[in-house]
């Protein structure tokens with residue numbers, strides 16, 4: 001199958017494709033050996049090159065695996081069959097919502113001012129909690145599905161993220177200011193680990209923590225573990241909250257969490273959330289998976305009860 005090519009314009013290299021899809025290079029090589037897919041071409045230098053149609057299939061495969069399907073069942077199938085399987089199991093399917101569809105359309109057609117206005121309108125009309133749960137979270141998933149289906153481009157995702165961050169922050173500001181210095185507990189440090197560049201999940205979580213009356217210390221995304229470890233005593237942190245999207249390889253999520261748990265004192269809780277399939281696995285003891293944004297309130301109440309605050 002391997003073909004000698006000069007590599008220009010015929011395919012994407014293994015490093016780039018592994019990063020884009022959220023797999024390791026080793027996984028791609030193992031699948032090739034074990035299941036006969038992917039079947040990359042070769043550059044004249046012998047490097048693997050993945051043509052666009054294999055990239056498309058790999059993206060679909062990754063989403064089905066994230067949804068719990070097994071590699072041996074999906075890798076040998078044709079794209080058409082996998083698309084059918086995705087449809088049947090609801091992978092990448094949006095729940096009907098005309099207003100959210102309209103917002104995606106504003107973004108797609110380049111009407112950014114209208115998009116931003118619509119976000120602000122819904123945020124002020126519905127209030128922070130409803131905006132986070134009913135607009136921000138499902139709209140993020142919709143934008144991601146549209147990108148995966150090829151109907152939005154990456155720059156649309158950037159514009160969406162920017163507008164969403166501005167809206168959420170402006171809504172959260174008065175609340176955060178009112179909470180500062182009140183000695184509220186738990187004190188929550190929020191961030192993502194290196195490699196996880198998605199910041200909306202942790203921002204939405206921050207909104208829900210603030211609504212539950214917690215003092216939040218937000219470090220932004222991709223904080224090196226040592227900086228997290230140093231920040232915890234400095235800010236007298238009770239809970240470290242981390243977000244993991246599906247884009248980071250499962251093993252690096254598990255390794256990162258194992259190392260952090262070992263490095264931090266047991267009295268510092270670690271709470272994790274996000275759609276990474278790693279969070280459906282058994283994680284090291286002392287790590288709590290919070291399944292979504294709404295349950296944050298309950299997790300905080302339970303923490304307070306145990307701390308008898």
Ligand code: B12
Nearest residue numbers: 022137141144197198199200201243246247273274275290
């Ligand atoms: C916006 C966006 C981007 C922006 C991010 C900008 C920014 N500053 O954040 C940009 C354009 C940079 C980007 C880049 C990439 N992205 Co992107 N992105 C998205 C999008 C649309 C939203 C991202 C997001 O923040 N999601 C995180 C939150 C909102 O969702 P969640 O993980 O499901 O978490 C939910 C809950 O669990 C909870 N939660 C989250 N965190 C926490 C934490 C705690 C403590 C708690 C309690 C709860 C909680 O809140 C969420 C709301 O329900 C998603 C679509 C999606 N479905 O998420 C794709 C998505 C995550 N991206 C994806 C990919 C592949 C990438 C790229 C690799 C390629 C690309 N698109 O260019 C890069 C990698 C970047 C990196 N190094 O990490 C894929 C990942 C799929 C996969 N299986 O790998 C997705 C799912 C799109 C898709 N449908 O394929 N992306």
